Amino acid sequence: MADFIYLLIYKFVKFIAFLPFGDKVFKFIAFCFFKLDFKHTRIMRVNLGFCFPNLNDFEAYKIIAKTYENFAFFASEFFKNQSLDKEQILKKANLINEDYLLDALNSGRPIIVQTAHYGNWEFFSLAMAAKFGKVSIIGRNLDSKVMDKILSKQRRKFDIELIPKKGSAKQILSALNSKRRLGVLVDQNAGNDGIECQFFGKKISHTPAVSIFAKKTNALIIPAFARRNDKNPNLIDIIFFEPIDVNLLGDDAIKIATQMQSDATQKIISQKPDEYFWMHKKFKHFYEEIYL
Numbered sequence: 001m002a003d004f005i006y007l008l009i010y011k012f013v014k015f016i017a018f019l020p021f022g023d024k025v026f027k028f029i030a031f032c033f034f035k036l037d038f039k040h041t042r043i044m045r046v047n048l049g050f051c052f053p054n055l056n057d058f059e060a061y062k063i064i065a066k067t068y069e070n071f072a073f074f075a076s077e078f079f080k081n082q083s084l085d086k087e088q089i090l091k092k093a094n095l096i097n098e099d100y101l102l103d104a105l106n107s108g109r110p111i112i113v114q115t116a117h118y119g120n121w122e123f124f125s126l127a128m129a130a131k132f133g134k135v136s137i138i139g140r141n142l143d144s145k146v147m148d149k150i151l152s153k154q155r156r157k158f159d160i161e162l163i164p165k166k167g168s169a170k171q172i173l174s175a176l177n178s179k180r181r182l183g184v185l186v187d188q189n190a191g192n193d194g195i196e197c198q199f200f201g202k203k204i205s206h207t208p209a210v211s212i213f214a215k216k217t218n219a220l221i222i223p224a225f226a227r228r229n230d231k232n233p234n235l236i237d238i239i240f241f242e243p244i245d246v247n248l249l250g251d252d253a254i255k256i257a258t259q260m261q262s263d264a265t266q267k268i269i270s271q272k273p274d275e276y277f278w279m280h281k282k283f284k285h286f287y288e289e290i291y292l
Helices: 002-017 022-036 038-051 057-081 086-092 098-106 121-132 145-157 169-177 209-217 253-271
Strands: 093-096 111-115 135-139 160-164 181-185 195-199 202-206 220-228 236-240
Touching: 002 022, 002 057, 002 145, 022 057, 038 057, 057 121, 086 093, 086 121, 093 121, 098 111, 098 220, 098 236, 111 121, 111 209, 121 135, 121 160, 121 181, 121 220, 121 236, 135 169, 145 160, 160 169, 169 181, 169 209, 181 209, 195 253, 202 253, 209 220, 209 253, 220 253
Parallel strands: 093 236, 111 181, 111 220, 135 160, 135 181
Antiparallel strands: 195 202, 220 236
């Protein structure tokens, strides 16, 4: 019964996405969430205040409102992208600093693309697979089997493999050894499983998983993020950062490489904070009291 309801909602929302005024409907829904989702808007205000202490209430209000609007845009894009082929996906992708990735690919070493819950991360994996071939991403299956089947169909079309988060070490190593590009989102609070890093001058618990796998497999880490193009909202900028080579970082390589990933995420957020997923409790491990 639950799967039937999920499917019904999916088809209804997809129908709206393709209407001439569909974007306006999504924007209105985003506005309603912004006004009524008190729990998450409060978390967002706390996180913004922690990262940007000089931000006044009105500025924070604008960023939060715009964040919800961006989520609505990416939700609409998700439905529209379901029917696109590789060429159509690539027409929407504007690759910036692509040479960083091309040089890494030419090195023959395994590649781990480190990204975050920033911008249109679902489109990011489609564009990477369309442009550079087979991709593996670490994530979790959806609770709804029917919805997971729909999403998996799109990923298979682009040769995107989903590796479950739990018990995934063997699959990750296999993907890297077979030269699949590995995509990992690593910006959420890692709790006791993480190591201490800095983020906007505050302590966070950051997963060292990417650094550890890069060390084991001699992989290069490429921080990269997908966000809306400022001049053309129908384009998605995919921005690549300079590779991180764990083997060149000395005795404390895991710690340094992990901090560099946090720095890359901070840099992209600083440029355009309204596309970050501010709703999660990023600083909870060291500053739990700020969310009480």
